[in-house]
Amino acid sequence: MTQTTPALICLSTGGYQLAQELAQTMGDVEIHGLKKRLPDCAIAFDNTIDHVRSLFRKGQPIIGICASGILIRALAPLLADKWAEPPVVAVAEDASCAVPLLGGHHGANELARWIADILEGAAAITTAGELNFGVALDEPPRGWRIANPDYAKDVAAALLNHDPVSLEVEAGEAVWLEEKGLSFEDVGFPRIRISDRDVEPDGNELLFHPPVLALGVGCERNCPADHLIEHALATLASAGLSRQSIGCVVSVDVKANEAAVHALADVLGVPARFFTPEELEAQTPRLKNPSDVVFDEVGCHGVAEGAALAAVGGLGELVVEKQKTDKATCAIGRSPVDLQPVALGRAQGYLSVIGIGPGSDEWRSPQATQALREATDVVGYGLYLDLVEDLIVGKDRHESGLANEEKRARIALDLAAEGKRVCLVCSGDAGIYALATLAFELLDKENKPEWNRLRIDVAPGISALQACAARIGAPINHDFCTISLSDLLTPWEDIQRRLKAAADGDFVVAFYNPRSKRRVTQIEKARDILLTGRPAETPVVLGRNLGRATESLEVITLGELTSDHADMLTMVLVGSSQSRVIERGVNKWVYTPRGYEKKMKVQS
Structure with missing residues (x-):
């Protein structure tokens, strides 16, 4: 599985200090240190070559605060598929420059520029397209998909050679291309085509699918995931629309814990977002198939159509009205601009109750560490949060006194109910004389709908009992x-x-x-x-x-x-x-x- 959290590799005290400076601004990064020189680093390794190769195999972006040659020698034997490999950047220990070594068009150039801005250094960009145009055709904006990425180099070469290239925009906008001052013809080949249609690119075009479609869905409780997925894909196919242009899957918030909805979003590789019934009810005048039955059940006159319209906004349109089976409904809206899922509705809230062990980093489980990395908010007793301070830089921190357990549990549940990704931090094991049981007791006793829809898990930790015995x-x-x-x-x-x-x-x-x-x-x-x-x-x-x-x-x-x-x-x-x-x-x-x-x- 690809790991998107960059790893900052440090081999010296100076490199570690630079990594800490970067982490303060970059936020969601890990600091990895050579154990013999940096034994107190949160993630320590013994062998640099082996460790870098392990991260690369996992697909984790690598930022090495070291000589470029170290990374090149480590990774050269592993290079095979540039489309699947993670970005690799070398950063000079004196902060003078950041060099994208691998994956320039797949995040490394962007990382190098970001690092250079933070350190007030230089980004050593060498890819021709970006040097000449300031844009990489095979690295479109977030959410965009390329149907035939191998053809990007041919189109880039044509542009570099000042050959005529046409641009055909069938859906969305091409601002990221047009704002760079590129010159395009009205018709001709080769061409760049931007479409949300389910079409095959011909041999002379680079086909982009912009994230302009919102897939609205509704389903009965515990609808089989396969049923909803099959229905959604069939709806797209019958409308001739590309699944690659789906920007998000959307529904009403009572479906936030519906496994089928999340399974569909996973299949499509997009976020699932949810609206309140009141937000969907505001779309009633635009619905093609309003239903009093649906209103009586969930408080709005349409779920699939209402969610699709709410997602694409007032300038968007409903391009596929509600399609229904005995268990599910689908509708599709089109936005005139790229959808930004993070600004639409809210995500399903996620609460992870984690035990960080007795205090030593080496006793903290990978599951707990990963939960902390992915959290937007962390809640806990101040001392416990201090013990994981390197992992929660840039996250919203909510702390209270040692005796305020119920307050902390309520804060964590309420934050998660807002659609945030929350870690409730305990020492030792969260389920042994800690806050996991209190969180579930509150959930049980108060039966709040917004809490009931949360995704909740408990990450076990090493208890003081186990540590003492060992x-x-x-x-x-x-x-x-x-x-x-x-x-x-x-x-x-x-x-x-x-x-x-x-x-x-x-x-x-x-x-x-x-x-x-x-x-x-x-x-x-x-x-x-x-x-x-x-x-x-x-x-x-x-x-x-x-x-x-x-x-x-x-x-x-x-x-x-x-x-x-x-x-x-x-x-x-x-x-x-x-x-x-x-x-x-x-x-x-x-x-x-x-x-x-x-x-x-x-x-x-």
Whole structure:
């Protein structure tokens, strides 16, 4: 899968500082650093050549703050298809220039110019078309498609040679060509043809499809995706319109969580956008097939036609009126100018509740990292947001105090309901004593329509329990449980009952929230309950600030455990009666046997 977030490759401290400066302005980028020189970089790598090749194979744009030769030597063996390869730009460490090495017409020239503007340097553009015209025929504006990209070089060559080239505009506008002062003939070959029709280019024309069509759709709840896709494509085909000119799929907001609508948008490679019933009702005078039945159901007299018309605006027109099956409807509107989906209606809101782990970047899951990169807004306790600061540069940041969990969850849900892509950030694992359950509890109890339409996922993280266990050995390799000693939300009587059950069951026990300024004695009461079911010599692991610079790890016995051993940043891991301590010189490990000794053959 192609990854569109550029990777800034740094090999030195100077390169890292330049990358940080670029990231402040560019926003949605990743900083990758050579581990032996930049060990604290968010994404670190050991081998530059291997890492650059890996990014290139994934289709990720590469901005190397290094010598051009390094990137050329790394990527030369991989070069095969210029249409499929990601852009690659080399940036001088002194910020003097940005050089597009690969994919000049597919984003590299644009990246180089952007970087040069930020750094007040020069963009070393060498592609002939852009040097002469300031435009690349095989890199049209966003949303445009080329039916026959291989023919672009022939047309560009003709223009460079001052041969006559004609321009035929059947749909949309050709402003991006005309504003460059290019001279075109009225008729003749070769020619540039701009059309939203489903036609095959002849041998002497470069055919562009502009994003001027809005595909309005409606469907019954849980409509099969294949049914809607087949109906939409058939509607386009019968009208002789090209799917390549679809700029967006549009519908009413009650369909924002309809899987079939999103599947159709994915097939067409365009965004899905949604309008309120009130916005669609405003289109009623322009509808060809208004329906009182639809109005009674969703509050507007037409979904497919209304959405198509709302998308193309007052100067647009309905070119295909509602086409209906037993499960779905389609209609198509045409705009006189390029559609800009981001300005139409709103996207389906997306809330990702993520756990960033105990604090170390290497313990953060790729899913959580990707969610942070793609977010428009991040919500969380300020300290947790600071831990991922390099990933959220340029994003809207919403933070609140440690005790304001419900406020944070509500903010995240409401922002997502506005069509934004939101990350609700938790430490550790979002589903273990964190905010995932609160988000779903609010969703359950309040049943707000705008929340119910959201796409919500939970990105798991490494819990402090797992981090502590991994640091010390394998203490939770058999049955274990976790118990929070905080009685803010759970009555102390319930906590005591669970402690007694853990003692009776001889579980390894992880204590979350072991102590606060207000709660001092609970940990000692918990110790006494566990001592009813295991010996005082049972090992206890104390892990504090795990994964951070101030991390500490200590092993004591259950009999020694007091409230002075813990605070809210401490993970207390109490072994079972079977847990063991191994000491070998300076090394100390704790593990809990699973029963392998019954089939072990110990060799002396």
